[in-house]
Amino acid sequence: MAVTEAARWRREAVEPVLAAYAAASGVDAVMVSGSTARGDADRWSDVEVGVFWERQPTLAERKAVADVARAAEIRTVNEGTPPWYDHIYLGAPRPDGLMVEVVHTLTSSVETMLDDVLTSHRPDGPSLDAIKGIVDGRDVRGPRAELVAGWQERVHTYPPELALAVVRQNGNVEQFWRWQMLVDRDNPLLLAREFMRIASQLLTLLHALNGKYCGHSSAFKRLDNLDLSLAPPSLAARIRAVFTRPAPEGAQLLHDLVEETYDLIEVQLPEVNVDLLRANFRSNRKPLDALPSAD
Template sequence: MNHADYRRTAVALVLAAYAGMPGVDAVMLGGSTARGDADRWSDVEVGVFWARPPTMAERLAPAPSVRAGTPEGGRSPWFDYLSVDGLAIDVEHALSSAVEETLDLVLDACVPDADGLGLLKGLVDGREVGGRRPELVERWQRRAATYPRGLAIAIVERDGAIDKFWRCQMLAERDNPMLLAREFLRITHQMLAVLHAVNRRYSGHVLAFKRLDAMEAELVHAPRELARRLREVFTAPPPVAGEVLRELVEETYDVIETQLPEVDVAPLRARFRTTRTPIGPAD
């Protein structure tokens, strides 16, 4: 039994318990367990879609132990972190009506909301839908299957505006690897968000990029040897790493020009290339 099958079996009773609860429209298994690429470090992601706001007791009833939970009340979604025999289960509860509103916002209005993009990725990855109204999730998945060109353009125009690259040289000269790594992460996150949009792939946050080789295989339009070069950014000496990252971003702009010609890449390149000249004698 592989890691995904093990997790699928371990949470089957939890899924069934949620699916049978009053007020639950649908339940969905998500993340790496649903995709089939879980490893021994993987949590299990579960989506529970409600016709009405759930109580805290309802949210926590299906699992024998709880690591943490968001407070009862407030706006959808709510998050709970459960455990079954030591296996972590991350449960996202959402009102079905809120999901509809999010899809309208992201897919129809083309607003690149990070949480909304994360929801769409979860829907695309999701499997084994149960509950009283599984057709709801199936309909959402059909909507999500068409990635709007307008959404891709909005993400590229927002995340393609990568600025202050000169900080990388500054932090390298200051021998501050902690802040340099933070800058590298900021820039790579923006770059990867752009590449996902160009390739019509949903991504919501940095954890969406945790499997670099699998990600590279999905991104048909991308700089060559993307995974290897990304690893080099975070493992090579700072001057080399900075140059690798600079080349990756410039090649990403090349990809935009080819795949989304309606985006004006010139101001994005100019912003990225803006530098700051050190003042005073060299150290």
């Protein structure tokens, strides 16, 4: 994939931040991740940076890096247990500057998380997102930069047991019939939310089938860049149409996408009881105009 101009200049702009963290005491490694690392950033993109510490950093240490990098502003988002978050603005204060979203965690926490996901096969959403960040990571530096290369090698093969766990956790698409109720109630807000819930669930399943780490809908920012070889045909165009066509057409499109995804699961993961998933998905609740007869 060609690197966009937006990604190119963002990589240059974040260099002082990466260098400052790499030189900070207690930092094992630092990397850029997300769309800037992948090369598909656009003019709306923030920059994601991961920092791996040998011990918990102080707030003063985190702010000092922003000063060294000549940031226009830094906002610390939370304290307590890792991960910790900072928003560093380059060029201008919030909201006009380039936001660098810094995610701090402990090296030891990453090791534990990888064991949980890759060995124990726990499909925790935030952990899957963290692994996606490691997969995308580039421009790695720091005294123990080789750690990230080791993690990337470890996550290169997506365990089939993890795919099975993700599908079992997310495969039950329930209450599809609700779209009819929300149309009757003339509630497009909740209808869009229902369609979004099901579409996100479907994309999570497809990522698992394709051995792609994905924990939540932030992985779906660019529908045309999903890179899913195992998927219903014309996936991106059909998902867009779900939200732009009249509700009955959108619902039928979404219904077909779910059924086709179940077809793929049936072939790729025969351990999954797809018949049960289909039965739950196809269950229907009819509106009541009178008390049903007991006969």
